[in-house]
Amino acid sequence: MQISPEMIDCLRSSRRICALTGAGVSQESGLRTFRDAQTGLWSQYKPEDLATPEAFQRDPKLVWDWYAWRREALKGVRSNAGHFALARMAENLPGFVLVTQNVDGLHRLAGNQQIIELHGNIQRVRCIDGHGTFESWITGEDGIGRCPECGAFLRPDVVWFGEPLPRLEFENAISAARSCDVFLSIGTSGIVQPAASLPYAARNRGAKIIEINLEPTPLTNKADYFLQGRSGEILPALVEAVFGITGAAIEDPRR
Numbered sequence: 132m133q134i135s136p137e138m139i140d141c142l143r144s145s146r147r148i149c150a151l152t153g154a155g156v157s158q159e160s161g162l163r164t165f166r167d168a169q170t171g172l173w174s175q176y177k178p179e180d181l182a183t184p185e186a187f188q189r190d191p192k193l194v195w196d197w198y199a200w201r202r203e204a205l206k207g208v209r210s211n212a213g214h215f216a217l218a219r220m221a222e223n224l225p226g227f228v229l230v231t232q233n234v235d236g237l238h239r240l241a242g243n244q245q246i247i248e249l250h251g252n253i254q255r256v257r258c259i260d261g262h263g264t265f266e267s268w269i270t271g272e273d274g275i276g277r278c279p280e281c282g283a284f285l286r287p288d289v290v291w292f293g294e295p296l297p298r299l300e301f302e303n304a305i306s307a308a309r310s311c312d313v314f315l316s317i318g319t320s321g322i323v324q325p326a327a328s329l330p331y332a333a334r335n336r337g338a339k340i341i342e343i344n345l346e347p348t349p350l351t352n353k354a355d356y357f358l359q360g361r362s363g364e365i366l367p368a369l370v371e372a373v374f375g376i377t378g379a380a381i382e383d384p385r386r
């Protein structure tokens with residue numbers, strides 16, 4: 132891991148930083164990344180095949196149960212040092228914007244207040260007929276959530292493959308990418324579009340690109356800096372090098 136004085140200066144002198152996170156940041160909390168093989172009953176399915184409107188249309192119970200299994204797997208899962216380091220960055224950098232592809236809500240649990248959730252949030256559901264979004268719900272006899280307004284099926288409040296991203300969130304993300312001095316791409320394979328286009332939007336406006344990832348991605352050879360390794364180690368090291376915040380203060384700035 133090579134955090135150079137030049138990189139520290141680049142971060143210290145930036146007025147606006149945009150950070151895009153992917154499943155790799157949550158992996159440090161023990162969550163499998165989106166593309167990792169699924170376990171048990173779900174090992175026979177590819178996530179991309181379940182996270183679609185067609186899959187829900189075809190078998191709403193199967194898809195509902197998959198998300199129920201994922202919500203169950205999230206119970207008791209804590210944010211990790213990488214999440215906390217990004218919360219300290221947001222506190223210490225006035226122009227810091229956090230954009231996430233993750234739907235697990237772990238950035239908010241770590242204390243980030245302003246988060247652009249490009250792909251929604253698995254802890255919320257919404258009426259398939261548009262009668263609202265809910266964080267608690269009743270289920271029908273078939274075990275699928277029901278809208279309290281109209282009784283229609285509820286679905287996870289996430290963006291499925293083939294569905295457009297929420298317009299305002301994506302517009303805000305694009306605007307942050309186009310106006311930042313430094314773009315951090317963290318723990319994402321850069322496969323899923325249009326989120327994966329954000330670092331290129333930043334680069335086209337002259338931003339410095341810093342990629343933090345366990346392995347190289349299609350972005351790596353276009354990044355100004357590539358920090359290969361675990362986000363849960365690299366992000367706290369960056370916060371320490373740039374802001375002098377160390378150890379327990381990464382998780383709790385009052386300490």
Ligand code: BV8
Pocket residue numbers: 152153154155156158159164165166167179182232233234250289290291292293294295296317318319320321322323324325343344345346348360361362363
């Ligand atoms: C859309 C919610 C159009 C659901 C998710 C070109 C342009 C536009 C669209 C497309 C296009 N080409 C293809 C498409 C279609 C598609 C797409 O991108 N397909 C891919 C598979 C090629 N895109 C869409 O369908 C999007 N919609 O474009 O609509 C449209 C417009 C108008 C009208 C109608 C339609 C919607 C995409 C959103 C899909 N929903 N999530 C759910 O979760 O159930 S995406 C899903 O993948 C997760 O959100 C996840 O975060 C995301 C991205 O994956 P990553 O986060 O990158 O995770 P991954 O596992 O891939 O990588 C993890 C990385 O971390 C790895 O590199 C690993 O090395 C690294 N890592 C691991 N551990 C660590 C680590 N790094 C650091 N530290 C560690 N410890």
